[in-house]
Each structure stands twice: as structure tokens, then as C-alpha cells.
Amino acid sequence: MVNLHFPYCLRPKKFVAILFFLAIICPVSGAKADKKRPNIILIMSDDQGWGDLSINGNPDVQTPHIDQIAANGARFDNFYVSPVCSPTRAELLTGRYHPRTGVYSTSEGGERINLDETTMAEIFRASGYQTAAFGKWHNGMQYPYHPNARGFQEFYGFCSGHWGNYFSPLLEHNGKIVQGEGFIIDDLTNKAIDFIEQNSTEPFFVYLPYNTPHSPMQVPDAEWGRFKEKELTLHGESRNGQEDLNFTRAALALCENIDKNVGRIQQTVDRLNLGEHTIIIYLSDNGPNAVRWNNGLKGIKGSTNEGGVKSPMLIQWLGKIDAGKRILQRAAAIDLLPTLAELASLDLHTPKPLDGLSLAPLLLTETIKWPDRLLFTHWNGRVAVRNQQYFLDDEGQLYDLLLDPGQTRSLTPNHTAVTRALKDTLYAWKNELLKDMPQDIRPFPVGHPNFKYTQLPARDAKSQGGIIRSSRHPNSSYFTNWTHINDAISWDIEVLSAGDYEVTVYYSSLPQDLGATMELSAGQSTLSFEVEAPRNGLPINNDILNKRYDRVERKESYELDFKPLNAGTIHLAKGRTQLLLKALNIPHEKAMEFRLINLTRK
Numbered sequence: 001m002v003n004l005h006f007p008y009c010l011r012p013k014k015f016v017a018i019l020f021f022l023a024i025i026c027p028v029s030g031a032k033a034d035k036k037r038p039n040i041i042l043i044m045s046d047d048q049g050w051g052d053l054s055i056n057g058n059p060d061v062q063t064p065h066i067d068q069i070a071a072n073g074a075r076f077d078n079f080y081v082s083p084v085c086s087p088t089r090a091e092l093l094t095g096r097y098h099p100r101t102g103v104y105s106t107s108e109g110g111e112r113i114n115l116d117e118t119t120m121a122e123i124f125r126a127s128g129y130q131t132a133a134f135g136k137w138h139n140g141m142q143y144p145y146h147p148n149a150r151g152f153q154e155f156y157g158f159c160s161g162h163w164g165n166y167f168s169p170l171l172e173h174n175g176k177i178v179q180g181e182g183f184i185i186d187d188l189t190n191k192a193i194d195f196i197e198q199n200s201t202e203p204f205f206v207y208l209p210y211n212t213p214h215s216p217m218q219v220p221d222a223e224w225g226r227f228k229e230k231e232l233t234l235h236g237e238s239r240n241g242q243e244d245l246n247f248t249r250a251a252l253a254l255c256e257n258i259d260k261n262v263g264r265i266q267q268t269v270d271r272l273n274l275g276e277h278t279i280i281i282y283l284s285d286n287g288p289n290a291v292r293w294n295n296g297l298k299g300i301k302g303s304t305n306e307g308g309v310k311s312p313m314l315i316q317w318l319g320k321i322d323a324g325k326r327i328l329q330r331a332a333a334i335d336l337l338p339t340l341a342e343l344a345s346l347d348l349h350t351p352k353p354l355d356g357l358s359l360a361p362l363l364l365t366e367t368i369k370w371p372d373r374l375l376f377t378h379w380n381g382r383v384a385v386r387n388q389q390y391f392l393d394d395e396g397q398l399y400d401l402l403l404d405p406g407q408t409r410s411l412t413p414n415h416t417a418v419t420r421a422l423k424d425t426l427y428a429w430k431n432e433l434l435k436d437m438p439q440d441i442r443p444f445p446v447g448h449p450n451f452k453y454t455q456l457p458a459r460d461a462k463s464q465g466g467i468i469r470s471s472r473h474p475n476s477s478y479f480t481n482w483t484h485i486n487d488a489i490s491w492d493i494e495v496l497s498a499g500d501y502e503v504t505v506y507y508s509s510l511p512q513d514l515g516a517t518m519e520l521s522a523g524q525s526t527l528s529f530e531v532e533a534p535r536n537g538l539p540i541n542n543d544i545l546n547k548r549y550d551r552v553e554r555k556e557s558y559e560l561d562f563k564p565l566n567a568g569t570i571h572l573a574k575g576r577t578q579l580l581l582k583a584l585n586i587p588h589e590k591a592m593e594f595r596l597i598n599l600t601r602k
């Protein structure tokens with residue numbers, strides 16, 4: 001059974017979990033990590049398919065730096081992730097299937113890893129590593145779901161899913177909202193390089209989850225110039241839908257931008273003479289985000305079939321992993337935690353059992369007997385299972401992946417015994433992980449005593465009246481059509497520390513709509529404020545940011561030029577309550593376009 005209801009702050013937990021937490025925040029003097037332990041750089045792209053690399057046979061894209069990781073080390077020919085973003089991240093970080101961790105969705109709270117789970121960063125931090133994450137977190141925004149609470153000393157990026165603007169966007173640095181600098185992937189890489197340089201004499205763990213080629217398809221001019229008129233030689237299979245060639249061009253252009261930045265990471269490692277002391281891993285979080293060439297694999301992002309979950313997986317450790325090694329055994333994201341712990345010679349003792357296996361024997365040994373294990377992929381109630389030869393899809397059809405990796409010929413009528421055996425394993429897996437999954441009743445925590453900032457975005461709010469989301473994709477959406485005083489938005493929160501909180505509202509408005517009076521309330525506390533022009537004199541409008549970089553019409557919201565409004569201070573009592581934002585007076589057409597509230601504990 002997956003337990004989604006659990007305590008939020010300093011309440012009793014299992015004794016071993018308490019000891020583990022204390023080891024992280026209060027390391028024993030002298031327990032510094034052995035400097036001979038390898039550094040870890042874990043790079044993950046977003047929505048990049050198995051076929052989006054030149055090493056996997058695609059001549060339409062050139063990814064020499066990513067390919068070089070495989071040339072320097074090993075590549076897995078059969079590596080699996082989840083069909084979508086946050087489940088893969090949860091499995092990678094915990095070594096456990098995502099339904100066990102409380103992750104069941106990609107937004108509105110369902111992306112959060114339960115607080116009683118142990119992350120990879122916590123394990124490395126407890127062993128004396130310097131830890132940092134740069135990019136798309138997507139496993140919880142409010143502390144203690146925030147990356148700074150899950151083992152990462154340093155975080156720069158965004159905690160949501162997709163992001164609406166890739167050029168100098170609003171990001172955060174350890175909870176504080178900041179302005180990005182340039183194209184987002186270049187910016188994230190800059191920050192990662194700075195961290196590596198500053199911590200080059202100590203073991204470090206850098207998690208670099210890029211957010212491209214996820215849509216919106218905003219591409220820098222340099223990369224787009226190489227692809228705008230490019231004739232593509234390989235195309236997606238029509239059974240998955242119609243390929244949009246411009247979308248493919250944009251995706252491949254973004255893949256080449258990633259490759260450039262991976263090269264910058266490699267060059268930094270080489271310049272600092274860290275090559276023999278650094279493990280570099282590269283993978284993607286799910287299959288391609290649209291129909292394009294993927295070597296004939298069935299399915300795209302969101303599918304539990306091969307095309308939706310087969311990921312590139314490349315790893316190098318100079319002098320330790322043989323160069324050019326090919327690994328045929330099937331492996332998965334759940335294996336990365338135990339693998340990296342063993343490669344780094346860490347004592348891996350977690351309060352909960354792992355689903356993953358260490359792949360270190362496959363990486364470091366010439367020949368080894370490997371179990372014919374079962375690997376499950378799940379999304380939205382659909383579950384599929386694989387062993388080394390056979391695949392039972394989520395519709396009960398059996399395929400031989402050794403002879404038919406494209407899933408073109410069902411074997412179900414002629415292999416009843418194999419089909420029945422795999423169906424039994426699926427039933428058992430579902431019965432254990434999915435059957436009794438309760439409704440998610442976790443509130444959004446506010447004001448943790450160890451953290452100053454709490455963001456409450458439109459994504460996590462509920463609306464009433466005529467207010468609507470700017471897009472059906474919640475992650476980077478905002479609320480619009482706020483035209484009546486009966487309209488309101490609210491958050492189900494749990495205040496962890498009573499006190500005064502400074503309120504900053506990120507909004508956009510036309511000049512002629514300024515002047516609405518708003519009220520924020522929680523229990524008996526209220527704060528009223530007027531929607532006015534920014535006090536720093538910046539122009540106010542609802543212009544779309546950087547639309548010219550969109551190479552394909554997007555499905556998500558365009559990002560507006562949201563400005564911060566210092567609304568004042570509200571006192572919040574400890575406990576669970578509703579935070580409500582409503583309009584007391586709307587003198588013109590609309591109150592505002594609302595993006596998020598930031599609460600700063602005084």
C-alpha cells in the first residue's frame with residue numbers, strides 16, 4: 001500500500017529515519033568523505049528520445065560530446081525510465097518505483113516525493129559530499145519537499161514541471177526568486193561549472209536535470225539557424241501520429257544545444273584534472289515529446305511501450321569503466337542510486353527497501369551472471385512488464401523484444417504460458433503498489449522553521465467563479481479572467497511556523513486595469529492591498545516574453561511579464577487552513593493576471 005498521508009514537520013518518525021536525518025544535518029566531526037571517492041555528475045535531459053542522439057544512429061542531429069561519454073565508458077542498450085517527468089525523477093532519486101514514493105502525477109501536488117523517502121542527495125551528503133542541483137526539480141516546491149530539504153546544499157533552477165520562458169526567466173536560488181541569465185540551459189551549465197570549480201578539492205555530487213527539449217520549443221538563434229531549413233532524412237512512424245517537421249527540427253536543435261553544454265562540463269572536468277576522479281552519467285527522463293525518428297520503437301512520451309520509456313544511458317569513469325563497453329542487460333532508473341553508492345564505496349542503508357539493483361558489476365566486470373529480472377513501467381494506471389526477452393504491454397499483448405523491438409507482432413495467442421506468467425506478475429505488482437492507493441490529502445506546507453521562503457504558484461491553487469487557467473497544462477500556468485468579486489483562488493496549506501510573513505504577488509495587468517483591491521486571508525488573519533504599478537518604475541503590461549524564439553506554436557501558456565508586488569505582511573497561525581485570495585473591488589475589466597505568491601518568513 002502506498003501511504004500518501006503523513007506528518008509534515010517535527011513529529012515522530014521511525015527511529016532509523018531520525019538517525020539518518022540527524023547524520024545529514026549534523027555530521028560528526030571528522031566524518032568528512034574520503035577525497036579519493038569519485039565525484040558524481042548526473043545529467044538528465046527532458047523529453048529526449050532514445051533516437052535523439054547521433055550515437056544511436058540519427059544522422060540528423062550531431063551530439064559528439066554526449067556520444068563521447070559512451071566512447072570513454074559504457075552505454076546501456078536497454079535502459080528504462082518512466083513515461084513522464086516527475087515519476088522518473090522520483091525513481092532515480094530514491095531507487096524505488098514511483099508509486100511507493102507518493103508520486104502519481106506531474107502537477108498540483110502529485111509530483112511530490114513523500115517526506116519519509118530517502119534521496120540520493122541525502123545519502124551522498126551524509127557521506128560528506130558537497131551536493132548541488134541545477135535545473136528542473138519537479139518533485140515538490142514547498143519546503144520540506146524542496147531540493148534544499150532533500151539533501152542538496154545548493155539549488156538553482158525551478159521546482160515546477162515545464163517552464164514557459166527559456167530566456168532569462170524567473171528562477172530561484174535556494175528558495176529566493178531570482179532572474180535567470182541568458183538561455184536557460186547555458187545558464188544552468190554556468191552555475192554547475194561554478195560549483196564544480198569551487199568544490200574541486202572535495203568530493204561533489206552534481207545533479208543537472210536540464211529542461212529541454214521539453215516544450216515550449218524555444219530555441220536560441222544559433223542552433224535554430226542550423227535547423228530552420230534542414231532536410232531531415234529520418235522520420236517518425238505514422239502509427240504514432242503525424243510528425244510535425246518543424247517541431248522535430250526544434251527538438252533536435254535543442255538536443256545540439258544540450259550537447260554543447262555537456263561538452264562544457266567535460267572540458268571543465270578535464271581542465272581541473274578531475275577526469276579519473278569523476279563519474280559522468282547521461283540519460284533522459286522519458287521518450288520523445290512528439291512523433292519523430294526513434295528507431296522504429298512504438299510509442300512516445302506518456303506510453304509504457306518501448307518508445308515511451310527506453311532512454312539513452314551513458315556512463316564514464318576513466319580508468320575504471322572500460323572504454324566503449326556495451327551492456328545488453330536491461331536496467332532502469334531505479335538502479336542508479338544503488339549503482340552510484342557502490343561505485344563511490346558508500347554504505348547504503350536506507351529505512352525502506354530499494355527496488356533497484358547495483359549495476360556496478362556490469363560496469364566493472366568483464367563477464368558476470370545477471371538475473372533475468374522483471375522491470376515494470378507505470379503511468380496513470382497502465383502497467384507494463386519486461387524481462388530480458390519478453391514484454392507484456394499494458395493491454396496484455398506479448399512481444400519478443402530480442403526479435404521484435406518495434407513491437408510489430410503480438411505473440412499472445414501462441415505463448416499462453418509466458419503471457420499468463422507475466423500477467424500474474426503484473427497483477428501482483430498492481431495489488432501491492434496501486435490497489436489501495438488513497439486519495440492524496442497532503443496540504444502544501446508553509447513556513448518550515450528551516451527555510452525562509454515559500455512559493456505558492458497558480459499551479460497549486462484551486463479557482464472558483466469565472467477564473468480560469470491560462471492553459472490546461474498547470475505547471476507554468478497563470479490565472480486569468482478575474483472579472484467578478486465573487487471570484488477567488490485558494491490553497492490548502494499547513495503553516496508549520498506561526499508568525500508574520502511578507503507577501504509578494506507576481507502579477508501582470510494592462511495599465512487601464514490597475515486599481516483593483518485584493519484581500520488575502522487565512523483563518524482570522526487578513527491583508528488587503530491594491531493592484532498598482534510596480535514601485536521600481538518598471539513598465540507594466542501583459543506582453544508575451546520572448547515569443548520570437550518559439551519555433552513551433554505552443555500548447556502551454558505563453559509567459560507574461562510578471563512583476564512583483566509587495567502586498568504587505570500577514571500573520572499566519574500554526575496549523576492547517578485555507579489561504580484565500582479574492583477581489584474586494586474591481587473598478588475596471590479585470591483584477592489581474594495572477595502567477596504566484598511568495599511568502600517570506602520574518
